[in-house]
Amino acid sequence: xxxxxxxxxxxxxxxxxMVSYLMIAGVSLIISGMSMVNFGQGAFYVLGTYLTYTIAxxxxxxxxxxxxxxxxxxxxYFVEKATRPLFGKDMLYIMLLTYGVAYMLCDxxxxxxxxxxxxxxxxxxxxxxxxxxxxxxxxxxxxxxxISGITAxxxxxxxxxxxxxxxxxxxxxxxxxxxxxxxxxxxMFSVLFMIGIGIAGLGGVLNAPVTGMSPKEGLSIxxxxxxxxxxxxxxxxxxxxxxxxxxxxxNAFGAVYLxxxxxxxxxxxxxxxxxxxxxxxxxxxEGR
Amino acid sequence: xxxxxxxxHGYYDKSHILNGVTxxxxxxxxxxxxxxxxxxxxxxxxxIMGMLNPKEHCKTEGSxxxxxxxxxxxxxxxxxxxxxxxxxxxxxxxxxxxxEENLKVAARAGVDGSCKWNLETVYTFxxxxxxxxxxxGDKLSGGEKQMLAVARGLMQNPKMMLLDEITEGLAPIxxxxxxSMVQNLVAEGVTILIAEQNVKFAxxxxxxxxxxxxxxxxxxxxxxxxxxxxxKKYLGL
Numbered sequence: 001x002x003x004x005x006x007x008x009x010x011x012x013x014x015x016x017x018m019v020s021y022l023m024i025a026g027v028s029l030i031i032s033g034m035s036m037v038n039f040g041q042g043a044f045y046v047l048g049t050y051l052t053y054t055i056a057x058x059x060x061x062x063x064x065x066x067x068x069x070x071x072x073x074x075x076x077y078f079v080e081k082a083t084r085p086l087f088g089k090d091m092l093y094i095m096l097l098t099y100g101v102a103y104m105l106c107d108x109x110x111x112x113x114x115x116x117x118x119x120x121x122x123x124x125x126x127x128x129x130x131x132x133x134x135x136x137x138x139x140x141x142x143x144x145x146x147i148s149g150i151t152a153x154x155x156x157x158x159x160x161x162x163x164x165x166x167x168x169x170x171x172x173x174x175x176x177x178x179x180x181x182x183x184x185x186x187x188m189f190s191v192l193f194m195i196g197i198g199i200a201g202l203g204g205v206l207n208a209p210v211t212g213m214s215p216k217e218g219l220s221i222x223x224x225x226x227x228x229x230x231x232x233x234x235x236x237x238x239x240x241x242x243x244x245x246x247x248x249x250x251n252a253f254g255a256v257y258l259x260x261x262x263x264x265x266x267x268x269x270x271x272x273x274x275x276x277x278x279x280x281x282x283x284x285x286e287g288r
Numbered sequence: 289x290x291x292x293x294x295x296x297h298g299y300y301d302k303s304h305i306l307n308g309v310t311x312x313x314x315x316x317x318x319x320x321x322x323x324x325x326x327x328x329x330x331x332x333x334x335x336i337m338g339m340l341n342p343k344e345h346c347k348t349e350g351s352x353x354x355x356x357x358x359x360x361x362x363x364x365x366x367x368x369x370x371x372x373x374x375x376x377x378x379x380x381x382x383x384x385x386x387x388e389e390n391l392k393v394a395a396r397a398g399v400d401g402s403c404k405w406n407l408e409t410v411y412t413f414x415x416x417x418x419x420x421x422x423x424x425g426d427k428l429s430g431g432e433k434q435m436l437a438v439a440r441g442l443m444q445n446p447k448m449m450l451l452d453e454i455t456e457g458l459a460p461i462x463x464x465x466x467x468s469m470v471q472n473l474v475a476e477g478v479t480i481l482i483a484e485q486n487v488k489f490a491x492x493x494x495x496x497x498x499x500x501x502x503x504x505x506x507x508x509x510x511x512x513x514x515x516x517x518x519x520k521k522y523l524g525l
Contacts, residue, residue: 088343163392163393163395166385166389166392166393167393169382169384169385169389170382170384170385170393172384173382173383173384174380174382176339176364177376177380177382178393179363179364179365179368180337180339180364180365180368180374180376181365181368181393181394181396181440181444182365182368182369182396182444183365184363184365185365
């Protein structure tokens, strides 16, 4: 492996990991804040991709980066309202319900866009490569890393420095006490759900020019990123980024060195990590 | 009267815990709810805060008026927003938040828009909390947690505070500190309803007391006039 190929693989792994982070950060936020596993996250991600095919054709790719996540979050608002009667009941009901929602969303995507797999052409300024210290990298990979990095930083700021983030961390340990402080917990759940879904929608936008997706992938894609969630820790929002990067790199280098085992590598890594610490290898022992 | 309870009944599933509690608390006063363990003191507090949730098979009956508004049927967050700060038994400090975050998370202007209690005034009132402001909630001592629980209530700039067994499990010296703290709060004009088993503490901090037995008020008197006979009869002391 040449040095340039190594770095190209590295950047490809980081960019894949960062886009996966966008999907899993929302899942982690929803699990942590609402004690709800949203199996429908993959469908919202794919919905983001398909909305981008249509909206980017009308207003351009860059404005879609803002508009599509807002639209996806808006749809998430209604899904959260619909699932609310099951809050506080057995988590299995919520899992089945969100899986049902994913099925419906995927069929709605088929209704509007059909079965054909599409691919968005990249805007001119994101096409081609850029040379950094003599090594050529695809501009779009760098763009994905920058956008996802900014989102990850904003997410970190929200969780650690804002009142909403403090309340999210507080609600994990004591939901009734948060309500006793005068906080409308149901309203807060709506906001958290919309943020979680909106971030997945952003991941879908970034994915649109890279991978052609079938609408039905909304059902399977969640399974592909599940290892990230388990490696980072189900309720550890800070563990998502390092776990996503780790899995992205394992995928990228695995495809080069162990192509015959490529598909099994993330799951194998998840099993090993869960043996080391079932709460996630990036979960600090003393707390969150 | 800022708070008036009339014939309040509370149920946990089929268990009838409160059997017609009637009590009132005047503006700017400190009233104590005394009674042995398990007589319904904490349930009274939870009932006032709307925590007996029908979704969890709990039920409340009777009338509870705060500042003229009926509390029955309201949700906890709406009750808190009327100006009632609840300091629950067991403190319920958020363990993964720092001391300062525990305070910031509760910060809110009062119903009248006042922000008399903010980080600065709370730290002046509880200097120890400023020293521990970066420590996580679960790293604080019992006394510090209790101060934080009260301070968190104050950050809501409430009209009234419900203090549930705040002396529980604390060393006598800390209990004395809490007593002067409550006296200072009353002097600051905060109305207080306090549930206690510690009669000495109650006598120091409250002007009026109600004694609960099996979910009903069985005695009402000025706290300072509580005789040894009454205490022995109802509280076994």
